Each structure stands twice: as C-alpha cells, then as structure tokens.
Amino acid sequence: MAESSQQEIIKKKTNQQDLSNSTTPIESIVKGVPLANTYYYSFAEGTPNSVKQVFSLAIATYNNTGIVKLVPGTGEAGQNTVVFSTYYTTEDDPDVQQSTEELGKGGPEIFKSSISSYNHGRALINLQYPDEAISQAVATHELGHALGLGHSKDPQSVMYPMDKGMTALTQNDINTLHAIYD
C-alpha cells in the first residue's frame, strides 16, 4: 500500500499574514509511521549541475542535524529513498494561479507492509523560473517535504510556504525531525 503527497513552494505576489514561532507540522501521511533515519538519494537523469549543487547544500543541512543520514545511492527494497529532479510549468497551466510562481514541489510517499514502513520521497525544482527556483532555500524546503515536514506558519522556517530565502533549520524544524525519526 502506498500513499503519497506533494506540496508546493510558491512566490506570492500578495502579502499574507505571518505567524512567527509556530511549530513545524509533520506531513499527515508520515504521522505515526516508524521510519529508519537513513535515506539513499539520487538525481534523475538530466538534472542540471546547478540544481545538483543546491540540493547538495540542502542534503548537508539535514545531515548536519545528525537526525537523518542521506547517502548517495539508489537503496534496496524496503529502504528510504529520495529522488531529486526538475520539471516545468507554464503560466498557461490551468492549475497555476496567476498570483503565484511555483518554484518547486516535493513530498513523501509512504509504503507500509506487515513488517516495515518506508518512504520514497521526491524533491523537484521548477525550471520555468530558474533564477528564483534554483536556490538553496527552495531545495531545502522541498527536501524537507520529502523527509516528512509540512508547511510552517513561521516565516523564519525553511518550511514557510513562500520563499523567504531561508536556508537554516529553526529549532522547531529540528524538533519535528526528531519527532519523526527518533
């Protein structure tokens, strides 16, 4: 059985109310799911070096917490994986609102069997807006989704749904990683 979810990061052209110091939620499909803390990561074929670089910075940020361990490779059956890739949207897409620019997307996919559960996460950068989307902040946000973090209301959090250029995890982000992986 598999369940997947995907969240977006956007650059909004209008202002929204900010709520500082909010906890970073766990993506709902990850709640209560026991997951190993090791992930095998790989890049989809054709991923530009510039995108690999920003995802590599994001990988280092999460590895530096000591909570999760992302190592290069494709993993074996039943292991956690993350695949990094790119995509394009256009302003003409019916599901793209005129007031937003979607810079990336990502999320977990949870597999459950009688003996274990594991996550095949994905993190993607939108090459439609390369100047804004190929950034450490967007990569850190989307990898956060892949690892099970949801959207925070705190504009200081890398998991705030609008790009504020944040690249360092807040204590609330770290606390939520502990809640998922400890």
Ligand SMILES: [Zn+2]
């Ligand atoms: Zn998001």
